Amino acid sequence: MKPLSVSQIRSIVDGELIHGSDNVIVYNGAYRLKQVKNQNTIFFSKTVILDWESLKELFPMVIVTNRKISQNERLENLTIIKVNDVEEAYWKFVNYYRSLFHIPVIAITGTSGKTTTKEMIKHILSGEKTVAATNSSNNSRTAHLQYLLSIDDETDAAVFETAVGAPGDVLRAGNYFKPTIGIITNIGAHHLNYCKTLEAYIKAKGEMAEVLNHSGVLIINSEDKNSKKLDLKNFKGRIIKVGTDPSCHFKANNIQYCKDGMRFNVQFKEKNYSMFVPGYGEHQVYNALAAIAAVNEIGIDLTEAASRLKTFQNLNKHLQVYKGMNGSTILDDTWSMTTTSLEAALKVLNEVGKSKKRVAILGTITDLGSWGYIIHEQAGEIICQNGVDVLITIGEHARIMADQAVKNGLDSKIYSFKNSILVYDILKKILDEDTIVLIKGDMYSKPIIDLAVKIRKKE
Structure with a gap:
């Protein structure tokens, strides 16, 4: 401060x-x-x-x-x-403090990829700038003041996550940070216990346009189907689109899996730039595109951004690859669980696990309220579309995914359990060097996190 x-x-x-x-x-x-x-x-x-x-x-x-x-x-x-009036005095203090600093401030929201994109931006900028940022994924609304006060006279730029637990959360964060650049990574279906409907959730994410005061720069994923539903007709700032579509300002092509990450090219202003980003999956490319677009707005050219991006360290429990029991391969994705991240993880499982037996161990999707049954059915459809050889679900609602996958035509070995107690014994029997396992839950699913640790080969 x-x-x-x-x-x-x-x-x-x-x-x-x-x-x-x-x-x-x-x-x-x-x-x-x-x-x-x-x-x-x-x-x-x-x-x-x-x-x-x-x-x-x-x-x-x-x-x-x-x-x-x-x-x-x-x-x-x-x-x-x-x-x-204490509340009035508080906001006078907040507004005054924010007004002291004329620096680029980036706010990031989205169902998946917020923390990774934020960390990429921080990593790239930190090469030559002092950066204030959200700590890990700790984006609680009660922490906004501390993050604002982390900006001081030495700060060159700031990047903060603005999560949506309920309508108004992004607006409230904007009252603190007053960002100059906003990013919406993607919009899936989450936090419907407070947003009530998908339309309300999309609108809550779209508060980013208001946060930018309908000016500034808004970076969006051009191919995300729910981001296309955002009401941006009153937004008077610049919209930067990232993706693979020819209309994108930052267009990715020649996307390839390679050792420890993804190689791809970025076309920007009729020039092509070669990129490597640690971490598997096309979703990781989209995270990188948003990060590259943001830092470019701050003055980092794409050649410099590419050089720094390749030294980025992928985040813990974000599709991390480990050697597993009986010589198997483990994809630990126990950070978050949404339909958006599930689809991305299954695509990585299929790509990295070509020629191997694919096992998916999946927990429950939380924060859905009355939408729990429907969203878990949608997750089952995603599982069927992507396919696995063995499906193991843990939790009452997770069983809905398995039932729906079967209903949609998944012809695989399926085990559904209320808890994780019996899963380890099954894995001991079915895992070998020709098996790859995706284990996925959220950061609050301690039994699944513990199971992920247990099935990894001890170093």
């Missing part, structure tokens, strides 16, 4: 100093008490703090509040700023 004095902050939030000193310097900010982890933090407090004793080790501390302050709260090394 760029340091600010209490005197400066009082001016920003139109507050009155009722205890402490105008000379205290603030280096951190918090909107929730549990976020106060360091000294010299400004905390916007709406409620009475009951346990001051536990906070004293974090003093000096600055409180912004609209409450009446009792005499026993006027503690040494505690500064108190009184305002009429």
